[in-house]
Amino acid sequence: MAEDDRESWLAGLQVRSPAPVRTATLWAVLATGLLSMLLLGDGLALNLLLVAIPAALAAYFAGRAAGRRTRAWTLVWGVGGLGLLIVPALRDADWPSFLAVVTAIALGSLALHGGRTWPAVLLGPIGVFNSLVAGPAWGWRGLRERFGGARRSVGAGLRALAVSAVLLLVFGALFAGADAAFADLLGDLVPDASVSGGPWHAVLLVFGLVGALAAAHTAAAPVQWDRVEVPEGRPRGRFEWALPLIVLAVLFAAFNAVQLAVLFGGYDAVLKNTGQTYAQYARQGFWQLLLVTLLTLLVIVFALRWAPRDDAGDRKLVRGVLGTLCGLALVVVASAVRRMDMYVEAYGLTRLRVSVVAVELWLGLVIVLIMAAGVWGARWLPRAVAASAAAGVLAFGLLSPDGLIAERNVQRYEDTGKFDLDYARDLSADAVPALDRLKEPLRSCALRPIAYDLEATDAPWYATSWGEARARDILHDRPPAKDPDWSACSRVADDLMYR
Known part of the structure; x- marks a missing residue:
């Protein structure tokens, strides 16, 4: 791509400058920073959700100030992102919590940017990372414009905060000394803000402020990823396009026929002929079938890119061939899950095994969504795939993988x-x-x-x-x-x- 073309492509994604920071946004950003400083230093659980709520409010206020309307999919992404943060509050295991947090960030990016195309779904987080620099600068400009000529008001506000803090400390200490039960309650509710952890608390304060400002800036001036145009592939002739896929579908059908014969005829004859044990047969088959599922999705993507699309007959051919291939692929998914179930019966359940089964099931759901898109149109497909991934991560965390592993074993x-x-x-x-x-x-x-x-x-x-x-x-x-x-x-x- 030439340099001029690259610059024009980036310019097409730029939006107008964000509206000035409003007071509600600033208060929400400040609340995020303070809660980050006070709550995040001891680990991640419910505190992560408590910090995310004012950050979401900061983005909401900034978006409203920029004239953005709250659409249905924005609510889906926003509520879904906050819902995923329930997983760290419920589960002690780090790995489902990490997966939930990463997915929550991705959904938050979708809520901030909007968009319905594949580039919008896949590239959204880049805009949030760009705002990590632009957001604090935007917030600082807003502070200077708002309080630059009102030092008296700022001083009055600081004095009010100082007096409030002194009153809380004095009377809180007196009440704690008067009643041991109240002292215990106060100790449980009030976060630790000791001087020894001062540098770490300062880092967390900056982290909260910068993160909230980045989210608010993105909501006020989102990158229009829907403007990214992915060129369509050159359509092929019917014979050139359909023959490889039909051959592949015949191979799938032959494999699935063997699987059904083994299922109804029992595994003893197969094991006797192959010389494998029950566990070896299951383990060897699963990983190959998982790779088959992934490659099938890749084949479908390229097939759609090069599909003939001149008339209604071409569209019927595409739907028929790819629909058949998708249906046969679902049988492969079922066979892979059955193979893993056999392996678990022999060796028990582990984190790797439960994870890859979850991925295989999600890939099967994606195939079902592709089949539905062939009937009702594909306009909704990118967002549906993203929503299914987020729902899968949430369900994975709520099911408690470590608890499920222990229960099964x-x-x-x-x-x-x-x-x-x-x-x-x-x-x-x-x-x-x-x-x-x-x-x-x-x-x-x-x-x-x-x-x-x-x-x-x-x-x-x-x-x-x-x-x-x-x-x-x-x-x-x-x-x-x-x-x-x-x-x-x-x-x-x-x-x-x-x-």
Whole structure:
């Protein structure tokens, strides 16, 4: 692309300068910074949602000042992004929480920018990162314009804040000294703002202010990613386009026929002929079928790009061939999930296994959405795919993967006597309710490392997840052995692994 073409392309995405910062936006930004400073230093749980709410309000006020209307999809993205932040408040495990936070940022970007095309869905976060520099400068200009000639008003406001702080400290200290219960309540509710953590608190304050200003600036002056035009591919002739896809569909049909025959005829004959074990057959098949699903989606994307589109007959051909391929691909998805279920029966459930099954199921849903787009049009498809991904991440976090892993493995132990004790020790506090069902000494062997981790942390209420709080209650009522015999635990682990 030539330099002049690149500059004109970028200029086409630029929008007018944002409206001046309003007072409501400034107060929301200040609230975000203060809550970040006070709440985020002890870990992430409910505090992340408490910080995100005023940041969302800052973006809302800035968007309203710029004349933007709140549309239905904006509400979907905004509420969905805030809803995803419930996952860290509920789950102690870091990996679903991290996934939920990243997805919440992506949905927040969609809410700020809007847009309905694939470039808008995929490139939205770039505009937010650009506002990390432009947002603070925009906020500073607004402050200077608003308070540059009103030093007396600023001074009066600062004096009022100082007097309020002094009154709270004096009377709060007196009430705390008068009643121990009130002192405990005050200690639980008031965040720690000790001088020793001053530099870290300052970093969190800046983080909150810059993040809220970036969100507000993006809402006031979003990048119009819908203006990005993706050129259509050159349409091919019917024979050139359809023949490879029909051959591929025949191959899919043959594979699916074999899978149905194995399903109804049983696996014993297949295992006898291949010389594989039950677990080897399942493990080998799953990863190949997962790759088949991914490649099928890639083939569909390129097929749509080069599809013939001269008349109604071409459109019927495209819908028929790709619809058949999508239907056969769904059978492959079902076969892959069944293979993983077989593997889990043999070796138990792990984080990797539950994650890839979730991805496979989501890919199957994307194929269903593509089939629906072939019937009702594809205008809504980019946003539907993004919404399905966010809903999948939210459901993944709400289902508690670590709890599900522990539940499945404990059930497998009760059925077969096999249990991976070393893996259970590395699970988070979300697994405690399921592991609590184990019999001694296996229960103490599995729960003691988790109990050690919980004893080593004493986070305040706003940085404690519900999963961690529930685990503490269970371990308080039925504490594991203080000093379990770790050599005995190792022997138990070896016996259970190779039973």
